[in-house]
Structure formats: structure tokens, C-alpha cells
Amino acid sequence: MSLNNKVACPMDCYDACQAEIIDENIKGSKEHETTNGKLCINFANLLKEENLKNSIFKQKQISLKESLDILVDKLKNTKPEKTLFYKGSGNIGVMQNATKNFFTQYGSTLTKGSLCDGGGGTGIEIGRGNVVNPPLQKLLDADIIVVWGRNFSVTSSHLYNLVKDKTFVTIDPVCTDIAKKSKIYMQINPKTDHELALLFTRFAYMQDLEDNEFIEEFGSGADWFFDVARNRPIVSYESTTGVPLTLVNDFFDLIEGKSVAIMLGLGVQKYFEGAQITRCIDSFAAYMGYHKKEAGGVWYLSDSAFGYKNQFETKGTNKKVSIPTVDFGSYDLVFIQGANPVVSAPNTQKVIDGLKKSFVVYFGTTLNETCEYADLIIPSSSFLSKKDVRLSYGHELKSISHVVKLKDENTISEYEITSFLIEEFNLEKLKTEDEVISYYENHKPILKDFDTFEFIEDIDIEPLYKEKKDDNFYYITGKSKNSLNSQFAKDDFVYLHSSTNFKNDDVVRVSSKYGNANFIVKIDDNIKSNCAFFFTGNKYANYLTPALEDEVSNSAMYQEVLVQIELS
Structure with missing residues (x-):
């Protein structure tokens, strides 16, 4: 067997x-502990994707050389600060970061913050330092696993198989599949996770379970945390x-004397005060001493690059926008790499209106909804045709990717397009691909x-239930087992509990103070009765969300929304 036969999944998931x-x-690698010889459905779906094979300009097919010439011409005739580099997570291998090096040297406006985990990550970092x-x-050694705001068996199917x-x-x-398999299930109201963490802390104190x-x-x-x-x-x-x-009492009966792991998801922090909410949960875990035990702890979306030096980093004074x-x-000019902001970014109508006013370059492997508004489309080479390394944010293991398939001659890798642009603009060259x-x-x-560990000592969180009216629903989102964000199978329904009196296949207008859209109803009694649930990747869901940032991390706060629903 050839030694150069490894393939790392480039997709944006924990495993x-x-x-x-x-x-x-x-085949799934048996030497990789998490993969454990099996491919998940997302990797299998990726292998079936039909990749872009030709460049497109103004909806007409052109050669790769022509597309690169157009890009260079546009860049040379545009003020650098009037260009925006916007990178998504369609491929999160380390080599994908090469492109930012050029746009930093060139002087483009860059982005800061996150559409995903930023608020929660900041909260954890304030407490622990990283x-x-x-x-x-x-x-693997924990006795009890607390799945908190995370559809664990779906978003981390490989990790789940190791501890099932x-x-x-x-x-x-939402009563997810993992909830149905759980010893205890708490169907919490949205944006009250910090309150539950405080309640847990009260119980821990009353039962002398805190780790002094x-x-x-x-x-x-x-002491200040407990006072709160x-x-x-x-x-x-x-x-x-x-x-x-x-249920809380049952929970403490269950965990007493046991090693506990908390698998913390993104759902808890998709709010204005997301950092505080996550900090409260992490502070409860610290109050119980979970962080320093031989087994257990708290898992979130880890900083996968921690301890590594960015091999493409370059100094710049670029303006950054949230x-x-x-x-x-x-x-x-807007250069979009591996992203689908028309679906994934908040306030879809604002995104579309903005893209219509700019010259949009899309650089990626597959067509998506954002390509509808792209003037120039440049196909990126398949992940099977380029070297890469995938660092994980779910565990400490890394995955290696070799070239296992000849590259389509009309496509170009991130490293290659960056090297080409650097040469065209006479900028500082990259390290060699092999060196990186x-x-x-x-x-x-x-x-x-x-x-x-710094416990949170002062909490200032405005609950959504204070402004919720009887005809309002909490807007919540979650991952589907058949798709990954806006990739693969599409699910554009709104899921409601049967007690809402809506019926299957009703067409409804869902509205918030930020926008509205029509949806087809699917009745699902796994959804809490006061919630309207949408799978991430729903192409209409973000018509309802705010193009606003959270309080500390320049990150999105998708669920800081109450919606109304009426028959359309």
C-alpha cells in the first residue's frame, strides 16, 4: 500500500x-482513533458532490486563464480598501488560509468575529485563558456525559460512537435523538441556560458537592459567583x-461521586450575551471541580490552531469589519472563498441587496445560492487533489491529506491562486507548499x-422571556443528520409542536422585527411548544435574523429573536 494514500475530510465539523x-x-482510517475505520454520512455525501470544473463570467463559461486575468484586472483597477476578502468554512484545512496572505498584503478589508462559536469561545477564554x-x-474515561445544547450524536457521530x-x-x-437515549432529559426554555447553571450551583452547595x-x-x-x-x-x-x-434533584443523585463530561454546543451562545451564558456553565463545572479531574471536563468548539504558528501570517494594517x-x-469588489453568505449569514435580504451592488468573485468547489449573485466564479481544486492538514476543534488529533486524484486542469488550489496573485502584484512570496x-x-x-480559573462574578443578561408575548415563538436552529449547514440535502421547513394548532404542510408567514419569509410547516412534537425550529442551511431562515453582533466578540447572535407565525 502506498504511504501517500491519506485523505482528510475538509468539512466544518467536530470529528x-x-x-x-x-x-x-x-475508506475510513483505522489508525485515526476518532474515525475508527468508518466514514460518516457527511464525508460520504462530500464524495458524491459534483464539483465545479469551469470558470464562469457573467453566466458564460470561460477558461481558467481568462478568469484569473479578469480577477487581476479588477484588482488593479480597484482601490485595495474598497475590496473585501470574505472567507467561509466550506473547507477548513490549514492550506485554505493561504489566500488571506495575498489579500492582507494587497490591502483589502478583512473580517473579524464569527458566524459560529465566537461568543461562547470568548466566555470560556475569559475564565480559563484559552x-x-x-x-x-x-x-472516554468519564462516567456521565452531559450534552448541553448540542446534538451530539449528529454533529459528532464519530466521537459519539466511541462513548455511546x-x-x-x-x-x-429539542428532544433530539441523544435526548431520547439519555437517562435524564431537561427540555429547557431558550436563553435560560445560564439560569440553569446557577440553579445547579445552588443544588451543589446545598448538597455539599462543590469542589473546595x-x-x-x-x-x-x-464566592461572588455563588452569591449571584x-x-x-x-x-x-x-x-x-x-x-x-x-429533575434537577434526579440529576444530582445521578452525578454524585461520578466523573462528568459536559459536551457544550453552540446553541447556548447564539445570543447577545452569549459569552456570559457560556461562562456561567463553565463556572458551574469549575465549582464542581470537573476541569481538573482525571476524567471528564468541558468540551466546546476548541481553538484548533492553539499551539501552532500560522505559516501564512503576514503583517498588515488592514481595516477589519465585523x-x-x-x-x-x-x-x-467582494472576494468570497468557500462561503455561502446568502444562506449562512444573518439577515439574508441585506446580504442579497449588498451583493447586487458589488462585483462579486466566488472561489469554491461547488455552486451554491451565493453564486447566483457572483459576476466571476473560479473553481477551486477538489480536496482530493491537493495536500492539506486538518486540525480538529473537537479533539486533539489531526488528519493528513495527500494528493490522491489528478487535479482538473481548469481548477486551481488556494495555494496556487495565492502564489499567482502574489507574483502578479510583486508581493512577498509564500513559504513553499511542502514546508508549510x-x-x-x-x-x-x-x-x-x-x-x-476566573469565575463569572457579575451577570447582566436580558432574558428573551421578558419581552415574549403569548403569540411569540423562540427562534432556534440545529444541525440535520442529512446535511452540513448549507451543504447537501436541503430542508427549508419550519418545525412546530402540534399544540400550536398548525397542521402539516400549512404554508405560513414567519416574521420578526428583522424580516419575514414563507415556510411549509412540519409538525414535530420533539420541538418545545414555544419554539419555531429550523435546520441550519434553511435558505429562508436567516431572513428573520439580525445583522447585529454580540456584546464582546463581533459574532453573530442568530437566536436573539422572537417570531410570529400566521397562515399565509
């Missing part, structure tokens, strides 16, 4: 699968969170545990 070529077929998950072994025989507790407004050794050695501000938790009657938490106190608030129409790959393959970062 970071690695495959290998066996008898000319792509956003690094515990070693995978601590998850554990005892689970799920906290989520951890608090004395590592914790700062634990006890400043209201216990029974009030039951009414606001929707979680019965009896990614959820960016106005595409204020730029003369070798660094990431061979570098082993030292992931030091934190030395001190």
Missing part, C-alpha cells in the same frame, strides 16, 4: 475524519427555565492546562 485509499476506494478541550481520553454506551444527560429545547480543593487552588471569584446564584428563590428558576426541580454586520454593498505541510504534520503543540 475531522481521516480516510485512506484502499483498493482504489476511500479555548482548549481536555484530551480525548478524559471523555455511557450514561447521558441532555439539556436542550479546586476552588482554593485554582479558582478566583467563586443564590440571589433569587430556587422555585423561580423552575418557572423561567422550564426545568422541574425534581462579519455579522458587514455591508457587501459598500465594496467595489511539513510544519503542520510534524509540529506537536504543548497544550498546557490552565493555572487559574
